[in-house]
Amino acid sequence: GYLGCQDTYYVGNFKGIGKVYSQVFIDSYTRVADAKLYTDKTALTAADMLNDRVLPWYETQGIPILRILTDRGSEYKGNIEHHAFELFLSIEGIEHTTTKAYSPQTNGMCERFNKTMKQEFFDTAMRKKIYTDLDDLQLDLDIWLEHFNNERPHSGKYCYGKTPMQTFKDSKKLAVEKNNEILYLDYISDSQNLTDNQVQNL
Structure with missing residues (x-):
């Protein structure tokens, strides 16, 4: 199925904001990434x-x-x-896989992205500007994310030097077809179960 990786990254302590954390989500196939900033790291912010x-x-x-x-x-x-x-994942019907204990490297995709985000965005942004508002920092981060996804070539396994968004567009048709196939198989399976149950009730 379509797999994404999620991680919490501690950005730093900002004078006018306090501690800032980023919830990061990356499409494991295409490397399309998103990040949202928070002032704490809790199950609620992750959801x-x-x-x-x-x-x-x-x-x-x-x-x-x-x-x-x-x-x-x-x-x-x-x-x-x-x-x-x-609870949110359960309601949405999303399967949750966790990395092995004491081995954060298993989520290496997020680790690499966090490093890139720090070097290419946060290190520069914090030198250029004094942020006292989380929304202001998020706006600038969103501009960088747009660049990362749409303009920055990626050397990831399936990107072959294309941007993450180009890789996503190229693979989208295949992903939709695969998803439709899964839904169809689920439907056939449900229909079969229904038939079996009806037979048992006779």
């Missing part, structure tokens, strides 16, 4: 990132997220009944 930015965008593309990979941080892992992120 908000998906609800506010990730799922709506993928819905407009006709491609549902079927599986998400995270580390075992407390913002991602917990008792499903009392954990906003786990």
Whole structure:
């Protein structure tokens, strides 16, 4: 299914804002990335990132997220009944995979993106400007994300020097076809189960 990786990145302590964290989401195939800034790292902010930015965008593309990979941080892992992120994934029907214990490297895609985002955006932005407002910082980050996804060639496994968005567009037809195939197989399976149940009730 369509897999995304999610991670929390500590940006730093801003004089007028306080601690700033970024919830990062990356499409594991095309490397299309998104990031939203928060002043804390909780299960609620992790779920908000998906609800506010990730799922709506993928819905407009006709491609549902079927599986998400995270580390075992407390913002991602917990008792499903009392954990906003786990509960959100359960409601949305998204499978949750976590990295191996004591091995954050398994989520290396997010680690590499966080490093790039720090070097290419945050290090420069914090030298050029004094941020006292989270929305202001988010606006500038969104401009950089637009550049990262649409203009910056990527050497990732499936990108072959294309931009993440170009890779996404090139693979979209295949992803939609694959998703339709999954839905059709689910439908056939449900129909078969229904028939079996009806037979049992005779």
